[in-house]
Amino acid sequence: MWKNHPKALPFLFLSEMWERFGYYLMIGIFTLYLKDVESGFAMTEKEAADLYGTFIALVFLTPFIGGLIADRYWGYRKSIIIGGLLMGAGYVLMSVHNITALYVAMTLVILGNGFFKPNISTLLGNFYSQEKFKTKKDEGYNIFYMGINVGAFICNFFGAALYILLGWNFAFIAAGVGMFIGVIVFLLGTKHYVGFDQKKGVQEGDMSFGKIVMFILVPSAVFGAIGWLIKGVESASNPNAAIFGSDSTDAFIFACIPVVFFYANIYFRAKSEHKRSIGALLAIFSVVILFWAVFKLNGSALNTWADRYTDRQVTGVSEDVFNGLYLAQEIEYKKDSVAAYDAAFRIQKEGDKVIKEVNYPIYFRNVAPEKLPEEKSKISLWATNLSQSINPAWVIIFTPLVVAFFTFLRNRNKEPSTPTKIAFGLLISALSVLVMIAAVKAGGNGAEKVSVWWLVANYGIITIGELFLSPMGLSVVSKLSPANITSLMMGGWFLSTSIGNKMSGVLASLWDTYDDKSNFFWINFGLLMFATLLMFALLKYLNKVMRENNIH
Template sequence: MSTQTWLGHPRGLATLFFTEMFERFTYYGMRAILVLFLIAPPTGLNPGFGVDRESAGAIYGLYTGAVYLFCLPGGWIADRLLGARRAVFYGGMLIALGNFLLAVPAGADLFYLGLAVITAGVGLLKPNISAVVGALYEDQPAARRDAGFSIFYMGINIGAFLSPFIVGTAGEGWSWRLGFALSGLFMLLGVIQFRYTERYLGEAGRISVADPAQRARDLRLLALGAGLIALPLLLLFSGVLAVPVTRLAQLAGSAMVALAVAYFGYVLIFAPLSRVERGRVAVIAVFFICAALFWAGYEQAATTLNLFTEDYTDRSLFGSYFPAGMHPTSWYQSAQPIYIILFSPFFAWLWVALAKRNLNPSAPAKFALGLLQLGLGFAVMVAAAELVINSGGRVGPSWILFTYLLQTTGELCLSPVGLSNVTRLSPPRYVGQMMGTWFLGSAVGNVAAGLIGGEVGGGSVEQMPAQFLHMTLVGVGAGVLMLLAVPLLRRLSAEQAPARA
């Protein structure tokens, strides 16, 4: 490994920082305009697909859900066949290619093929680039490793913050296809940067030479899995399977939930676990439910809340610079990343300060706080929707920005403790599988967010207060239940260190 340093850390961290920054730039830029492009009229100066809002939400949910689901085979492919480093490179190339396919002014089939290619690319890159970061810090103190990951995560949020402004301005202001092309271009820059500076990674992320017979078996298994995925896609694209996209998303979400129930049921009932291990797996199952509920609300930023911004938020500031007389809707997708950048240091300080006083909330309590803030964010939208109805016009941007603030502080309570506690609580021989359930929870939440967003966005404004109130009650109700369950969950976790609820 190179002896050069970057910000006091291994020089290879810069390689991974910028690769992930460009990848998240690409993902969040395309995500910001995807639903808006799908619902845009198919005629005019900047044509979209003219898809109805329910279908657009379902497409979004299927895509983002599949992205998280494909992280599971992506990790397996890296472990068995490519190594994490090559998986990052090939994943980046697929992401760039997929975005360039979206940019081609062709029909829906090529566009959806582009989404599928991006899904495969993110599945390869996303889980494995973090593994390479970890490999840079082998045999180094945990504090130094944590500091390195903090810098790495800053790259994620810088990319997510900048992309809605750049991709959104190009897509909404001039051409949707230009926005997708820019997303592909920035990912390509990230791949070039990765290849050019890869030498600084040393041996991190390389795979050891596998047994040829085992490698052949793994390749056959990969080919079988790819065929099982490609066959239904081919039948759908060819029209042999005429399944409405909303129904397809519902079936996909139901299948994911059934998979989670079957897996946790098997482990809890049949796996050779001790009583303590079984209790901890039960806690992970509760965390899975909470995570799925949280992401189902949080990921509506790109569906329900994006459409509310499009239809009912006053965007006249700087409007004279744009053909529609309003600044782009997608700009508001930068709110959550900038809130994370601003408030992450505060929350990091807060938990440490509380821990010194023996007041640091336990992991279940932090999950509860995250859900409560998610629900309160939707309570703000109840008032905003009522104001739209009563005034007959648009509301100020502060409503949507305050909602994003509450939901982002909720994420800062829930998300960081989620994966760390899954790894801490998992029985040693089930760690990888339990980490997979965390990705599965995100996938379920994203599919649900798409379906909910399509239903709310496709309805009338008169229905919105009740719909937002329902989301408020789910979030707050789940948070209250988690608070009540904290003592039980802490006992099941068999926590040794004292922590306050």
């Protein structure tokens, strides 16, 4: 596999694999841990989804700054090492069951990802700028992308075994250990990075870092603080009087205002020969926000679906295997464990005293009566977070097929343009939501649990959409960006991802407000179809801009 590729590729592949092992292990159990009433923080669905959305939004916002600092001041090697150590420390700190420690840990992960994520990809690209490797660039990135998904696939099995056997804290520690292994592997390849990991410095025409701080970071911080402090109308459904549902959402939306204004200003102040390219990129950024809003439900609403609405019981040989590998938990059935509400606890007030009534386990609340076990008998359930390995498994399966498909079309001069691929990616992603609508209908709107194959099918379809869209987005940024603001425009891509991630958290926080869960998924389908129609409407303009720049 490594033949005819730079000698640094195996080290970068394994470093990224272990980094993604840690990140996706943490993400796979994050909302489950927050909602656990016995060992977690007993958060409601809304609270957990809101915190999750803010977290992954900020995780994808910092790569913009981390990339600029590496480019101009620290260099790639130093930035990657610092980022990896910060992330590893953050994962380990999550093992401390304390809300302040959790917020500090999340901050470390947010900062660490900003330094690690963009710079290891950039470093890899530097090796393929050599003439002898130029024709191998796409293949090299495909190998690298497989590393990401191998890490994302295997991590959930370790996470499940550790939290079942030893508790949540050990699962988080394992995520940190994975990240530290990634840093060690990266250091082992140091000799191969010489001459490719140096900072570029400030280039002619680059916006100074001082201006970026003054015109983006400071205004965002100020607006974010204003959003946090401003209150809306208090009501029974909005006890905190937040304008957009929660203080963190208010702060994020307000913080984005000056950043969006900044990118709009780039367009209006651009030279005439660059204006159409920048406009095309901003249009694409705006549309793909809705893709990320639905795609990132995997760690929140779809994790909830796997936990509460999916038949996770294993029997026979499967039960022996899952129990032997500590990938399943045994739970005891008691008639009084069947509750008529969708949470693991309810909050009652007696005067000023708040009482949390724990009602464990809740798994049996929507099991068909004829399928209920005998009183006080035990059944085995595969761990919920294992469902998070379905998407990376599909990526590993589909990536070579999608690459082969586009190669086939290219050889016949029928390969669609990059914007066209993105448009079809949105359409395919929209179709995946229809699977979940059918799953809701099959389970009688949550009255009975349904097969895991519904989730497998949903992830399979949206993974194809992801492969049509995500790599293509990064490609179109590199193709259309004016040379002097490529980093800024790449930051725009990460900004759109970040806003989409936060919107995903907002969508997931509304889960319990829908009595008919199919309506939740119909909203998601509508958002993706709106994005699809908008993208197809823009195709003529976008393809014309691509042709004007002599790119496909």
